[in-house]
Amino acid sequence: MPSHLSADHPAAQPPGRGSVDALITQTRRLKGDVDAVRRDAQEDDTTDPQGRWQRALCDLALHQLEDLDAHLAQLREGPPAPAPQAAAPAAPAQGSLLSRVGSAEWNLLTDDAVWSEELYGILGRDPAAPPLTLDELPSLVLDEDRPKLTAMVTDCLVDARPIDGEFRVVRPDGEPRTVHMMGEPVLDADGGTASMWAVLRDVSALRRSQWEVRETRDSLQRHQSGTQTGRRLTVEPRESVVLPGRGPLRLPHGGAGSLDLAAHCLPAAAGSLTGGAWYDALALPDGRTLLSVGDLIGHGPAVATDTALTLGALRGMGMAGTDPAQLMSWLNQLLHANAQPALAGALCCRYRPDTRTLTWAQAGHPAPLLFRDGTGRRLGTPVGAFLGAGSGADYGQAEATLEEGDLLLLHTAGLMPEDRAHRLLGLAPRFREARTAQDCVRTLVEEFGGSGRDEDACVLVARVTP
Structure with missing residues (x-):
């Protein structure tokens, strides 16, 4: 050239x-x-x-x-030196x-x-x-x-x-x-x-790379703007915000094998936005009880709307007699098909008092913990992806028979990492001495209420009465 x-x-x-x-x-x-x-x-x-x-x-x-x-x-x-006419240069x-x-x-x-x-x-x-x-x-x-x-x-x-x-x-x-x-x-x-x-x-x-910088910069600006808007819209003081799935449990008690219930929401550290953690208990027409805990991923006022949608659908399907695994599957499709798709971890249990049978399913959520005779263990976890993760997700179902005096603990992921569940299982002797489910909740608040967590956490305790 x-x-x-x-x-x-x-x-x-x-x-x-x-x-x-x-x-x-x-x-x-x-x-x-x-x-x-x-x-x-x-x-x-x-x-x-x-x-x-x-x-x-x-x-x-x-x-x-x-x-x-x-x-x-x-x-x-x-x-570079000119290449010989007869020899082709090596390709870079x-x-x-x-x-x-x-x-x-x-x-x-x-x-x-x-x-x-x-x-x-x-x-x-x-x-x-x-x-x-x-x-x-x-x-x-x-x-x-x-x-x-x-x-x-x-x-x-x-x-x-x-x-x-x-x-x-x-x-x-x-x-x-x-x-x-x-x-x-x-x-x-x-x-x-x-x-x-x-x-x-x-x-x-x-x-x-430059396009990625612009896109991530714009995303960061939108996130910061949304965070500021969310902080302005969050009612002060924090305790005055009434969120779905955090109210008092009003389940009728009485009868052999019935459940003594108590629940509590442990808020995140001061300055964090309200998250989407919930607990719920529902008496079903056939005498069974539907228990659930879960956590929508995200923060701010919009999460309350998604939580209300999820809980409303869960309660409606529960009243219709839907099994926990099928209930998880339909909730997954509901959140996935939403105009603004959401992700949630959830655990749903159905309890039959006459046989003391517990049936449950989960969606990317910590398994229930069972305490009996001063010891605790984690129940087996059936398969289940996060709600909203995809329309083809599979959800399994597990079953166990409870005994008088058994205590069941359901908690959201924000309470602690799953690999530290031994801290919860270590409370078994104190739970054995507790007279009511509310006493157990007080113990949980004493142990974990001041941990300065990044996310809200919910706990629900169900104790099988004689």
Whole structure:
């Protein structure tokens, strides 16, 4: 390919090798520092908008630093030596900087074009095919970007202006690419434009990173705005907010095998928004009892609406005699099909007093804990994904027979991580000494009420009476 020099501009001399080596060292050290920051951000909760924004910024910075590192390495090594005519040059590694930077020159006098092998790869063209002329090049470009390319080329050829702009192309395989083009006219001895050369760079990955930064920034701003709005709408003081599924349990007592019930909501740390944790107990027409606890993922006033919807549907299906597993399945479809899909963990138990039979199902939720004779254990957990996770989720069902004096503890995930359930099971001796379900709830509040948790938590205690 001819030298890309204007006739009236002397060739620039390469910088000293030592200064370039120093820049490469600084760039690689900075890459390592940015990558360390990115790894720290990656360990955060992936659902946090601020964390996603931080990781997107780090990805963008790494893309730019990797390109800078490769550019400096090329600058240090100097221009590549021409390859022998009989030997084809080795193809650059896929994804490397060299594979994303190509060059071309168009001779205006002969209408000939010369493309580098890398440019064929960027545009997805067969290297055996002839390079496209300037008149043919727009055929690869998206319709809306063609005027931009035409204007850049016209300004270069007519007014001898440098080219510096981007356009989008669609490769023959249908894959879109964003290409950044920089070039200059090559002048003849009379000052006329004899040819045009250009360097074309595939910046698709860089633009995707920049788009991700914008999207995560906007998401973070929306999240912060929603949080501020939620704080304004949350009634003060916090205790005055009446949420569905947290009221007093008014289940009739009496009869052999009946349940003594008590429940409580343990609020999150001061300053946290109200969450979607609930508990509920419902006397069914056939004499059975429906117990449930759950937690909708999210915060703020909108969660109260979703909680009311979930509880209303749960109670309605329970009154109709729906088994817990089927009930979980239909609730999952309901939340998944909602205009604003929600996710929830839930546990639903149906108790039959005459046989003391407990049947339950769960959806991404901690299993019930059973306390008997001063010891406690976790009941087996049937299969069940979060409610709202997908229309094809399966839900299993389990069954156990309780005895007089047994105590059943249901709690939401916000109380503590599941791997620390031993703390709850360790309360078995104190529960054995308790006379009522309410005494057990007081014990739970004493132990866990001041833990400064991030989420609201609900506990429901059911004790089988003689």
